[in-house]
Amino acid sequence: MNACPRAWAITYATLSGHLNSSKAPPSTPPRTFDDLLTRTMRATWLKRLADQYQRKIWSIPYGKQTLENAVDDAMGLVNMSVPHLHLEMGKVRSNKQLRSLEQCQTLRPLFTGQPRRWAYFDRRTSANIGGVEVYAAPDVAIFHQHRWTLVRLQFRSPRRSLLGQQLEHLLMVHWAMNQPGFPRNFDAYRVRVVRWQGRAWQEHTVQVSNELLEQSLGLMNHDVQEMTWLQRWANADPSLNSLPLATHHEQCQSCRHRPGCPAKDGLNSAKRAQERTVLRTN
Ligand code: SF4
Numbered sequence: 001m002n003a004c005p006r007a008w009a010i011t012y013a014t015l016s017g018h019l020n021s022s023k024a025p026p027s028t029p030p031r032t033f034d035d036l037l038t039r040t041m042r043a044t045w046l047k048r049l050a051d052q053y054q055r056k057i058w059s060i061p062y063g064k065q066t067l068e069n070a071v072d073d074a075m076g077l078v079n080m081s082v083p084h085l086h087l088e089m090g091k092v093r094s095n096k097q098l099r100s101l102e103q104c105q106t107l108r109p110l111f112t113g114q115p116r117r118w119a120y121f122d123r124r125t126s127a128n129i130g131g132v133e134v135y136a137a138p139d140v141a142i143f144h145q146h147r148w149t150l151v152r153l154q155f156r157s158p159r160r161s162l163l164g165q166q167l168e169h170l171l172m173v174h175w176a177m178n179q180p181g182f183p184r185n186f187d188a189y190r191v192r193v194v195r196w197q198g199r200a201w202q203e204h205t206v207q208v209s210n211e212l213l214e215q216s217l218g219l220m221n222h223d224v225q226e227m228t229w230l231q232r233w234a235n236a237d238p239s240l241n242s243l244p245l246a247t248h249h250e251q252c253q254s255c256r257h258r259p260g261c262p263a264k265d266g267l268n269s270a271k272r273a274q275e276r277t278v279l280r281t282n
Contacts, residue, residue: 004246009234010257012227029078031254033087036080037094038155040070045098045153049120049140052110064095097155097196104201106151106192107140117143127178129171130217132224136171147188150176154195169193169206170216186213242278245271 011028030036044067048058058066068091075081082090102111110118121137128134138150150172158165173189176182183189191206233243241262246252249267263270 003248003251004255005230005244006240006261007246007251007255007257008227009230009240009243028256030074030080031256033080033082033090034156035254036074036078037071037090040067040074041094041098041155042153044070045101046120046122048098049110053118053120060099063099067091067095067098101153101194101201104194104203106142106149106194106203109142109144110140127175129174129178129220132220134171134175134220136168136175138172138176141176141182147190148176148182149190149192152191152193154193157195157197164219165193166206167212167216167219170208170213171220173208173213174217186210242274245274 030039044063047066048063051058071087071091071094075087101107119141121139121141123135123137123139125137126133126135127137139153140151142149142151152169152172169191172191173186176189177184177186186208189208191208192203193206194201194203196202230243234240237243245261245263246255246267249263252258252261252263252267255261258264261270262273
Protein backbone atom coordinates (compact mmCIF):
# COMPACT_ATOMS: atom_id res chain seq x y z
CA MET A 1 0.00 0.00 0.00
CA ASN A 2 1.30 3.39 -0.92
CA ALA A 3 2.63 5.47 1.96
CA CYS A 4 0.47 8.37 0.76
CA PRO A 5 -3.28 7.69 0.46
CA ARG A 6 -3.77 10.76 -1.73
CA ALA A 7 -1.05 9.65 -4.19
CA TRP A 8 -2.51 6.14 -4.23
CA ALA A 9 -6.00 7.45 -4.95
CA ILE A 10 -4.78 9.64 -7.82
CA THR A 11 -2.85 6.77 -9.36
CA TYR A 12 -5.12 3.79 -8.85
CA ALA A 13 -8.62 4.69 -7.76
CA THR A 14 -11.03 4.82 -10.65
CA LEU A 15 -14.11 6.97 -10.37
CA SER A 16 -16.35 4.17 -11.59
CA GLY A 17 -16.96 2.92 -8.07
CA HIS A 18 -14.82 -0.21 -8.06
CA LEU A 19 -11.20 -1.08 -7.77
CA ASN A 20 -9.52 -1.79 -11.05
CA SER A 21 -8.32 -5.13 -9.71
CA SER A 22 -8.61 -7.49 -12.64
CA LYS A 23 -6.04 -5.69 -14.78
CA ALA A 24 -2.34 -5.24 -14.27
CA PRO A 25 -1.61 -2.11 -12.21
CA PRO A 26 -1.11 0.89 -14.50
CA SER A 27 2.50 1.60 -15.27
CA THR A 28 3.50 5.11 -14.27
CA PRO A 29 6.58 6.87 -15.67
CA PRO A 30 9.74 6.71 -13.53
CA ARG A 31 9.86 9.63 -11.12
CA THR A 32 13.61 9.88 -10.65
CA PHE A 33 16.78 8.79 -12.44
CA ASP A 34 17.28 6.12 -9.79
CA ASP A 35 13.74 4.88 -10.38
CA LEU A 36 14.50 4.69 -14.12
CA LEU A 37 17.73 2.76 -13.48
CA THR A 38 15.93 0.31 -11.19
CA ARG A 39 13.25 -0.41 -13.78
CA THR A 40 15.82 -0.72 -16.55
CA MET A 41 17.89 -3.18 -14.53
CA ARG A 42 14.79 -5.26 -13.86
CA ALA A 43 13.82 -5.29 -17.56
CA THR A 44 17.38 -6.15 -18.63
CA TRP A 45 17.56 -8.90 -16.03
CA LEU A 46 14.33 -10.39 -17.37
CA LYS A 47 15.80 -10.45 -20.90
CA ARG A 48 18.99 -11.97 -19.54
CA LEU A 49 17.05 -14.75 -17.84
CA ALA A 50 14.89 -15.40 -20.92
CA ASP A 51 18.06 -15.92 -22.97
CA GLN A 52 19.74 -17.97 -20.27
CA TYR A 53 16.66 -20.18 -20.15
CA GLN A 54 17.20 -20.88 -23.85
CA ARG A 55 20.90 -21.41 -23.20
CA LYS A 56 21.90 -18.22 -24.97
CA ILE A 57 24.97 -16.95 -23.19
CA TRP A 58 25.58 -13.22 -22.79
CA SER A 59 29.18 -12.05 -23.02
CA ILE A 60 30.24 -9.32 -20.59
CA PRO A 61 30.41 -6.61 -23.33
CA TYR A 62 27.00 -7.70 -24.67
CA GLY A 63 25.42 -7.44 -21.21
CA LYS A 64 26.95 -3.99 -20.70
CA GLN A 65 25.80 -2.75 -24.11
CA THR A 66 22.28 -4.12 -23.61
CA LEU A 67 21.91 -2.31 -20.31
CA GLU A 68 23.36 0.94 -21.63
CA ASN A 69 21.05 0.90 -24.65
CA ALA A 70 18.08 0.19 -22.39
CA VAL A 71 18.97 3.16 -20.15
CA ASP A 72 19.33 5.48 -23.17
CA ASP A 73 16.02 4.26 -24.62
CA ALA A 74 14.21 4.72 -21.31
CA MET A 75 15.65 8.24 -20.89
CA GLY A 76 14.47 9.16 -24.39
CA LEU A 77 11.04 7.67 -23.84
CA VAL A 78 10.28 9.76 -20.77
CA ASN A 79 12.32 12.74 -21.94
CA MET A 80 14.51 12.73 -18.83
CA SER A 81 17.95 14.28 -18.78
CA VAL A 82 20.70 14.25 -16.17
CA PRO A 83 24.31 15.54 -16.33
CA HIS A 84 26.50 13.33 -18.55
CA LEU A 85 28.77 12.19 -15.71
CA HIS A 86 25.76 11.31 -13.56
CA LEU A 87 24.34 9.26 -16.44
CA GLU A 88 27.59 7.39 -17.05
CA MET A 89 28.09 6.66 -13.33
CA GLY A 90 24.52 5.36 -13.13
CA LYS A 91 25.16 2.99 -16.01
CA VAL A 92 28.41 1.73 -14.50
CA ARG A 93 26.79 1.13 -11.10
CA SER A 94 23.79 -0.64 -12.62
CA ASN A 95 25.97 -2.85 -14.78
CA LYS A 96 28.03 -3.88 -11.74
CA GLN A 97 24.87 -4.56 -9.77
CA LEU A 98 23.47 -6.83 -12.49
CA ARG A 99 26.72 -8.71 -12.95
CA SER A 100 27.08 -9.35 -9.24
CA LEU A 101 23.49 -10.64 -9.12
CA GLU A 102 24.54 -13.60 -11.26
CA GLN A 103 27.15 -14.47 -8.68
CA CYS A 104 24.91 -14.58 -5.64
CA GLN A 105 24.52 -17.94 -3.95
CA THR A 106 20.82 -18.34 -4.78
CA LEU A 107 21.07 -17.58 -8.49
CA ARG A 108 24.57 -18.75 -9.42
CA PRO A 109 23.36 -22.32 -10.19
CA LEU A 110 21.25 -20.96 -13.07
CA PHE A 111 24.40 -19.73 -14.76
CA THR A 112 26.47 -22.82 -14.14
CA GLY A 113 24.08 -25.24 -15.81
CA GLN A 114 22.21 -26.46 -12.77
CA PRO A 115 19.52 -27.09 -11.70
CA ARG A 116 17.60 -28.67 -14.58
CA ARG A 117 14.22 -27.27 -13.58
CA TRP A 118 13.69 -23.59 -13.04
CA ALA A 119 11.37 -20.88 -14.28
CA TYR A 120 11.29 -17.11 -14.29
CA PHE A 121 8.28 -14.81 -14.09
CA ASP A 122 7.20 -11.29 -14.75
CA ARG A 123 5.71 -9.82 -11.60
CA ARG A 124 2.79 -8.51 -13.63
CA THR A 125 1.52 -12.10 -13.85
CA SER A 126 -1.38 -12.26 -11.41
CA ALA A 127 -3.10 -15.13 -9.62
CA ASN A 128 -6.59 -15.19 -8.17
CA ILE A 129 -6.30 -15.76 -4.42
CA GLY A 130 -9.61 -15.87 -2.60
CA GLY A 131 -11.29 -13.68 -5.24
CA VAL A 132 -8.48 -11.09 -5.30
CA GLU A 133 -6.09 -10.66 -8.24
CA VAL A 134 -2.68 -10.72 -6.60
CA TYR A 135 0.55 -9.65 -8.29
CA ALA A 136 2.96 -11.70 -6.24
CA ALA A 137 4.76 -13.86 -8.79
CA PRO A 138 8.26 -14.87 -7.69
CA ASP A 139 11.05 -13.53 -9.88
CA VAL A 140 12.54 -17.01 -10.17
CA ALA A 141 11.45 -20.49 -9.05
CA ILE A 142 14.10 -23.21 -8.74
CA PHE A 143 13.43 -26.89 -8.13
CA HIS A 144 16.03 -28.47 -5.90
CA GLN A 145 15.95 -31.42 -3.48
CA HIS A 146 12.22 -32.09 -3.96
CA ARG A 147 11.16 -28.51 -3.21
CA TRP A 148 10.67 -25.27 -5.09
CA THR A 149 12.64 -22.27 -3.96
CA LEU A 150 10.70 -19.09 -4.75
CA VAL A 151 13.05 -16.15 -5.14
CA ARG A 152 12.16 -12.50 -4.63
CA LEU A 153 14.60 -9.94 -6.04
CA GLN A 154 14.71 -6.46 -4.59
CA PHE A 155 16.80 -4.08 -6.66
CA ARG A 156 16.34 -1.43 -3.96
CA SER A 157 15.59 -1.82 -0.25
CA PRO A 158 11.88 -1.35 0.41
CA ARG A 159 10.44 0.89 3.13
CA ARG A 160 7.98 -1.58 4.61
CA SER A 161 8.73 -3.01 8.08
CA LEU A 162 10.68 -6.26 8.23
CA LEU A 163 7.67 -8.28 9.40
CA GLY A 164 5.44 -6.67 6.75
CA GLN A 165 8.02 -7.55 4.10
CA GLN A 166 8.30 -11.17 5.25
CA LEU A 167 4.54 -11.58 5.10
CA GLU A 168 4.49 -9.99 1.67
CA HIS A 169 7.16 -12.40 0.45
CA LEU A 170 4.99 -15.30 1.62
CA LEU A 171 2.32 -14.24 -0.85
CA MET A 172 4.62 -15.86 -3.42
CA VAL A 173 3.74 -19.22 -1.88
CA HIS A 174 0.02 -18.50 -2.19
CA TRP A 175 0.64 -17.35 -5.75
CA ALA A 176 2.48 -20.58 -6.62
CA MET A 177 -0.10 -22.83 -4.94
CA ASN A 178 -2.71 -21.21 -7.20
CA GLN A 179 -0.76 -21.85 -10.40
CA PRO A 180 -1.13 -24.93 -12.58
CA GLY A 181 2.00 -27.08 -12.45
CA PHE A 182 3.06 -26.07 -8.94
CA PRO A 183 2.36 -28.18 -5.83
CA ARG A 184 -0.59 -27.17 -3.69
CA ASN A 185 1.04 -27.98 -0.35
CA PHE A 186 2.98 -25.23 1.40
CA ASP A 187 5.77 -27.52 2.61
CA ALA A 188 6.87 -27.98 -1.01
CA TYR A 189 8.32 -24.45 -0.94
CA ARG A 190 11.25 -22.46 0.35
CA VAL A 191 11.37 -18.69 0.09
CA ARG A 192 14.58 -16.77 -0.55
CA VAL A 193 15.00 -13.02 -0.76
CA VAL A 194 17.91 -11.46 -2.64
CA ARG A 195 18.08 -7.79 -1.81
CA TRP A 196 20.41 -4.96 -2.87
CA GLN A 197 21.72 -3.32 0.25
CA GLY A 198 23.79 -0.27 -0.62
CA ARG A 199 26.78 -1.93 -2.28
CA ALA A 200 26.10 -5.65 -2.31
CA TRP A 201 23.38 -8.25 -2.64
CA GLN A 202 22.25 -9.82 0.59
CA GLU A 203 20.35 -13.09 0.75
CA HIS A 204 18.11 -14.57 3.37
CA THR A 205 15.53 -17.29 3.82
CA VAL A 206 11.97 -16.59 4.93
CA GLN A 207 10.37 -19.17 7.16
CA VAL A 208 7.30 -20.83 5.64
CA SER A 209 4.60 -22.14 7.98
CA ASN A 210 0.85 -22.52 7.91
CA GLU A 211 0.45 -19.84 10.56
CA LEU A 212 2.65 -17.30 8.72
CA LEU A 213 0.86 -18.03 5.46
CA GLU A 214 -2.44 -17.23 7.13
CA GLN A 215 -0.98 -14.01 8.49
CA SER A 216 0.19 -13.04 5.00
CA LEU A 217 -3.33 -13.57 3.67
CA GLY A 218 -4.62 -11.45 6.55
CA LEU A 219 -2.21 -8.67 5.57
CA MET A 220 -3.33 -8.88 1.96
CA ASN A 221 -7.01 -8.70 2.94
CA HIS A 222 -6.28 -5.76 5.21
CA ASP A 223 -4.58 -3.93 2.29
CA VAL A 224 -7.55 -4.70 0.03
CA GLN A 225 -9.95 -3.33 2.66
CA GLU A 226 -7.91 -0.16 2.96
CA MET A 227 -7.87 0.28 -0.79
CA THR A 228 -11.63 -0.26 -1.01
CA TRP A 229 -12.14 2.27 1.77
CA LEU A 230 -9.90 4.81 0.05
CA GLN A 231 -11.67 4.15 -3.21
CA ARG A 232 -15.00 5.01 -1.62
CA TRP A 233 -13.51 8.06 0.03
CA ALA A 234 -12.09 9.25 -3.32
CA ASN A 235 -15.49 8.79 -4.94
CA ALA A 236 -17.22 10.72 -2.16
CA ASP A 237 -14.72 13.58 -2.43
CA PRO A 238 -13.51 13.79 -6.05
CA SER A 239 -11.43 16.87 -5.14
CA LEU A 240 -9.38 14.45 -2.94
CA ASN A 241 -8.75 17.38 -0.60
CA SER A 242 -9.89 15.48 2.49
CA LEU A 243 -7.78 12.37 1.78
CA PRO A 244 -4.85 11.77 4.15
CA LEU A 245 -1.51 13.07 2.88
CA ALA A 246 1.88 11.35 3.04
CA THR A 247 3.16 10.11 6.38
CA HIS A 248 6.61 11.60 5.76
CA HIS A 249 7.83 14.52 3.68
CA GLU A 250 10.42 12.24 2.02
CA GLN A 251 7.58 10.69 0.06
CA CYS A 252 6.71 14.09 -1.40
CA GLN A 253 10.21 14.78 -2.65
CA SER A 254 9.97 12.43 -5.61
CA CYS A 255 6.18 12.49 -6.00
CA ARG A 256 4.98 13.31 -9.49
CA HIS A 257 1.63 14.58 -8.12
CA ARG A 258 3.31 17.27 -6.10
CA PRO A 259 2.66 20.26 -8.41
CA GLY A 260 -1.11 19.94 -7.89
CA CYS A 261 -0.97 18.81 -4.27
CA PRO A 262 -1.72 20.93 -1.19
CA ALA A 263 1.67 19.68 0.10
CA LYS A 264 3.61 21.27 -2.76
CA ASP A 265 4.92 24.00 -0.43
CA GLY A 266 5.37 21.79 2.63
CA LEU A 267 3.72 18.68 4.02
CA ASN A 268 3.30 19.86 7.60
CA SER A 269 1.61 23.13 6.69
CA ALA A 270 -0.68 21.29 4.24
CA LYS A 271 -1.67 18.86 7.00
CA ARG A 272 -2.43 21.69 9.41
CA ALA A 273 -4.57 23.45 6.76
CA GLN A 274 -6.39 20.19 6.13
CA GLU A 275 -7.10 19.76 9.87
CA ARG A 276 -8.48 23.30 10.08
CA THR A 277 -10.79 22.64 7.12
CA VAL A 278 -12.04 19.39 8.68
CA LEU A 279 -12.71 21.16 12.01
CA ARG A 280 -14.62 23.95 10.23
CA THR A 281 -16.80 21.55 8.24
CA ASN A 282 -17.57 19.48 11.34
S1 SF4 B 1 3.10 15.46 -2.79
FE1 SF4 B 1 3.18 14.25 -0.91
S2 SF4 B 1 1.16 14.45 0.02
FE2 SF4 B 1 0.98 15.12 -2.12
S3 SF4 B 1 0.32 13.30 -3.23
FE3 SF4 B 1 2.54 13.37 -3.34
S4 SF4 B 1 3.29 12.13 -1.63
FE4 SF4 B 1 1.14 12.61 -1.25
